[in-house]
Structures are given as C-alpha cells and as structure tokens.
Amino acid sequence: MTVSRFLRSPERVARDTATHIQQALQVTGYSPNLQAGSLASGRSQAVAVIVPNIAHSIFADTLHGLGAGLQLAGLHMIVSSTGYSLAQEEQQVRTMLGWAPAAIVLTGRMHLPATQLLLMAAQQRGTPVVEIWDQSPQGEAHAFQQIGFDHARVGALMAQALAERGYLQLVFMDSGVEEDFRAHERAQGFLAKAASLGLEAKHLHAAMGEPVEQGGQCFAAWHAQQGSAQPIRCGMGFANDLLATGALLQAQRLRCRMPKEMGLLGFGDFPVGRYCQGGLSTMHIDGERIGQACAEYISQRLSSHGLSVTDQPSQIVLQPRLLWRGF
Amino acid sequence: MTVSRFLRSPERVARDTATHIQQALQVTGYSPNLQAGSLASGRSQAVAVIVPNIAHSIFADTLHGLGAGLQLAGLHMIVSSTGYSLAQEEQQVRTMLGWAPAAIVLTGRMHLPATQLLLMAAQQRGTPVVEIWDQSPQGEAHAFQQIGFDHARVGALMAQALAERGYLQLVFMDSGVEEDFRAHERAQGFLAKAASLGLEAKHLHAAMGEPVEQGGQCFAAWHAQQGSAQPIRCGMGFANDLLATGALLQAQRLRCRMPKEMGLLGFGDFPVGRYCQGGLSTMHIDGERIGQACAEYISQRLSSHGLSVTDQPSQIVLQPRLLWRGF
DNA sequence: TTGAAAGCGCTAACAG
DNA sequence: CTGTTAGCGCTTTCAA
Secondary structure (H helix, E strand, O other): OHHHHHHHOHHHOOHHHHHHHHHHHHHHOOOOOHHHHHHHHOOOOEEEEEEOOOOOHHHHHHHHHHHHHHHHOOOEEEEEEOOOOHHHHHHHHHHHHOOOOOEEEEEOOOOOHHHHHHHHHHHHOOOOEEEEOOOOOOOOOOOOEEEEOOHHHHHHHHHHHHHHOOOOEEEEEEOOOOOOHHHHHHHHHHHHHHHHOOOEEEEEEOOOOOHHHHHHHHHHHHHHHHOOOOOOOEEEEEOOHHHHHHHHHHHHHOOOOOOOOEEEEEEEOOHHHHOOOOOOEEEEOOHHHHHHHHHHHHHHHHHOOOOOOOOOOOEEEOOOEEEOOOO | OHHHHHHHOHHHOOHHHHHHHHHHHHHHOOOOOHHHHHHHHOOOOEEEEEEOOOOOHHHHHHHHHHHHHHHHOOOEEEEEEOOOOHHHHHHHHHHHHOOOOOEEEEEOOOOOHHHHHHHHHHHHOOOOEEEEOOOOOOOOOOOOEEEEOOHHHHHHHHHHHHHHOOOOEEEEEEOOOOOOHHHHHHHHHHHHHHHHOOOEEEEEEOOOOOHHHHHHHHHHHHHHHHOOOOOOOEEEEEOOHHHHHHHHHHHHHOOOOOOOOEEEEEEEOOHHHHOOOOOOEEEEOOHHHHHHHHHHHHHHHHHOOOOOOOOOOOEEEOOOEEEOOOO
8 A cells, every 4th residue: 555655646655665665666676557556546547549540641640649648647548440430430439438448539520329329428427538630510519529620611611722723613532431521521511612602513532442543543534534625724622632642643644734724632731742743732730739639638637627527528629721832 | 247257258148148138238338347357357458559659651550450450359559659769668668567468569679678677577477579660680689579670681682772773872861860770770781781792882860850851951961062073873772761752852953863873762661752753762661561460479379378488489570672663 | 057255456545 | 654444347266
C-alpha cells in the first residue's frame, strides 16, 4: 500500500520510507500493473481510437497528434481500423468497450443504430465519446462531442472556389469506397452548390481499387466521353488528393490545358499531391491538429469532474484552407 | 461462472442455459471486462507497439498490416511513438510493460542498456519481443526476433546500383534526425561500398526540420559548392524519399541534367515521391508486409506453447526492391 | 453440467 | 505517516 501511495503522491510518504521504496523499485525493476490499477480504481488509462484506415495519411497524422497529446496526460491509445465499414465499426466498438476505456474516439458521425446505442450507454456511464473528422450540420442533433467540420459545406466551398475561378462546368469525382460517407457528403455539397450557382454539374464515381490509378482511369473515361465537344472551362473537385493526383497525371498525359480549360481541386492536402508537377490545388485540413484538439478535450474532460455528464456536447470546428497551386 | 464459460466455449454449457445467457447478454448489453480477464488469466490481449513516428508513411503502413493481422488473433494494439529518441523509447517500454502485454513490438535494434534489460526480462517471462524494420548484420548477436533487413547492406546496394548506372562520383544525403540509426547505417554501407568500388564518395547531412525542404536546401548547398568544376556523372543516395523529393525538385530547378549527369536514388518508396515529375527512383520496402509478418509471428508464438522461451530468436528478412523511375 | 471458493495486482477507505 | 481490510470483474480449480 505504501508503495502504491509513493508512486502516485511521493510527498505523502516519509523521507526514509521513500528512499527504501525507491531502492527496492530499482532492484526489482518493478512496474505497476495498469490493468490491476484500472480495475481497482475504476479509472482506465486506455483511450479507444477507431479510424477507417491507419495508413491513410490524414488519419496517421491525426493519430500522431492524438498520441502525443494523450501521452502528456498519461493515457495510452488502443487503435483499430474499420476499413470504412460500419459493421466492422460496431464490432470494434463492442470489443473496445471491454477495455473500459477512459474515452472513445471514432471517425465520423455515421454509425449503425446498435453502435449508437453502445456509445450512448458508454457516455451515460461517464465515458467521453468523441467523433472526429466530421460535424453534424446546423440544426441536426449530435449526441457526442465532435471535432471536425461540415463536409457538405466544404464541398460547397470547393464548388464555389472553382466557380470563382471562372470554370463554367463543374464535375465532382467521388470516392469508390461505398461507406466513405464524408466523401459523399462533400460530393452532395459540391453538386448542390453548383446547381445553386446555375452551373452544369456532373457526379463521377471512381471505381474501387488503388485510388491514384482509379482517379486516372475515371478521368480518362470522362475525358473520352467529352469527345469532340467544344471545350468548356471545366472545374473538377475530388473526394481526395489520391484521386486528384491520378487525374492530374492523366490530364497532363492527355494534354489538357490547365488551368485555362481545366482546373482540378483535391481534398486533404496529402503529401502525395504536394509536390506534383504543375501543382495540385487542394483543401488542406490539419489532421494532426484534430488529434491534438481531441487529446486536449479528453484530458480536460477527464480532469474536470465538475463537468456533468449531461452537459451538451459541443462542436470544435476546424476550418479547411484552400491551397491554389500551379495557378 | 457459467456465463464466463459460455463465452469462451459455448458447447460446454447446456442448451437451455445457453439460450438464457444469450438473452441476458442481449438485454444487458454486457461486454466482458478485458482488464479483469487478463488479470485473472494472466493472458493479456494487448500488444505493445512502439514506432518512431506514427505519421511516417512506412510506419503507418506497418501499423496497418500489424493491426489487421493481430485483429484476426483477437489482439489489440497499444501504440506509442518515440520521436526517434532512445530515452523516450525507454520510457515507453517501461510504461508499456505495465499493460503486461502479450507481446512487445519495437522499431530497430538499438536500445538503451536499461531498455535492453527490461526487454530481456520480459522475454524471459515469456513475452515475445519483436524488433521490426531492422536486422543485426551477420555475426552480430541478437536477443530478439527481428523482422526487417540489414540497412548497411541496403546502403551498399544503393551505391552499387548507382555505380552500375555509370555514376563516377557518389554522394549520400543522410537524415538530419540524430537517432535515426537505420538511416545512418545505410549511409555507412553506402560509403563503404563506394570506397570498395574505388569511387569518390561524400557524406552530406540534411539539417533538422521539414525533410522535403531540408533535402532541397542541402542539395542546393552541395550544388553551389560544386561550383564551376567540370561536371562528373554523380549519383546521389538518400536516407529517405522525403529528402530525395526535395532534392529532385531542387535539381530540376537548377537544371541538372538527369539522369545523364546526375542520378538520384531515394529510400522507402513513400507515396510523395511516387508521382513526382521525372520520377524518383527508390528502394521500395513493403512496410505493410512487415506488419503482417510481425502479426503472424506473434499469433503463432502465442498459440504454440510448445515453443520454449529459450528458442533462438530468428530473423525474417524482407528484400528491398530497386525501382528505377524516369530513367 | 453447474457453482463455490480463491485469488490475479492493485486502490479506496478507514483505522491506528 | 503507515498498514489493514475489502473488493474491482474475471478465471482457475475443484467439488457437487
């Protein structure tokens, strides 16, 4: 008991005892069992983190920022990925709950009803639940803390930005990943905005598979279909920078005149597009910042016992930044 | 007790009881507490994973493969990063041991003596310890399972490849990260090989900071220093593709004639270099495969109780693949 | 086939 | 300031 006390608040132990203990710790190489600790105290040191794909640069950045922030609070990340499947997500949440995590972080606001119930129950029990990389549009209720942005709005911004550059026809190349809802929302926002601007708009869908390649193929198919029609200044938005990079390379191969007759606008500011010949314009999102903000929220939430579980979850909004390159 | 039994081997419970239990599970939304389970059984479901930086694409890929593989075995990843600091690594290992992990995965074979002792003790107690992304050279003893490759050898391969392409002067741009030992080993291997081929060789060091930018600056400085000397066909190897990308862009700006007078060879096959104008040649490593192999090793090791703890740890070698682009 | 008893390693609460 | 007691939620073992 005294050792336990020494480890969490050394000042509450007598000088001599402290010295003894410290020596014993050295000699035995003791390290406290965190699982036993959590079990006894009811406070877990683990934060459950669920992302669609660890290897995607935006989520990797987010994990980096999140991990760094949590470390400061003495928390650890248990990470798993869903492969953009809500069914997988439910499974993950279910087993993650077995760790009695101090907090749960997941990507996006779309979940299966069963998942939603599990999460609400967890939150009821006092476990903070955070949805990152997304945000419910104004007027839509959200049960959990959100750190992200409104994808439909970002899609609209993309359309508007292209329109302002003078492109008269707009196209959005959507993700081939069926359950990448955030991409689809950007598409909807893009198309709605185009319509409200009175511009002709088209919704392309990349096929599933390696996205750079699919982006190229989808672009080529679209380009071929345009055929000999007189070229109209066309602005194309993309679900992400991988698709956009593939399209950019293909467009160069097809000798499209950019930016005069054709303007491409990606999303995410992935490293892959950053140094492309000609420059890929994109919407930059600070993924690491999302992770940091999430860690800060969790740390604060866990320390401030004053915060009631019934407090309204809020939204932390990260503004995407438009990067024009090669223009 | 019967519920516990039902959950791990339903067939050892009577039909009726099983039905009852299942209903109760549904109604209550019960999920077993993994921490309590580990504590009681002495078997943890957590695997501790320590990488230099979660956001680096090669490690992100590795985590992706590792996570997918471990999931099949019902294991979870607790992930932390060291920022390429051995001191941090020691800290991480120490706290990770508190999870009584089923296995420990860390990056590289270089550790502080204290870390090494902790790991050996853990292995002694039956916890598999795996070093990824590295391999002790032949003749050097290694205490732990290794999944990776000999970096000095890869450095030598890079030098040889450039030499075979006809470059008469060789340069290696090393990482500015002090404790990126694997990069430094590649440098050493590169330079040693160059010497043994009788070629002039130079060792550059990028500064710390954003690697693409530093790569460009370091290249520019080197180029300026070359001055008006008559151009010799020069092959340059890089610690990684980020530095190489920066150098490639700079070389294009400086109108170096590539590949005729200058050949660049990166390392890692990061996405960022994959679609560069002109094409960045590189050594491709399958990071995801390293993660998969690691997961397979751990799963197998945990299931085969037959394997004695005194078994010699082996080495799983992944061959890098040379990718010439833009030649 | 089921359940009772004991204990994993720790911490909360209280007594000295 | 230190130590005792009880118990976190589960599994192991053994008895019924």
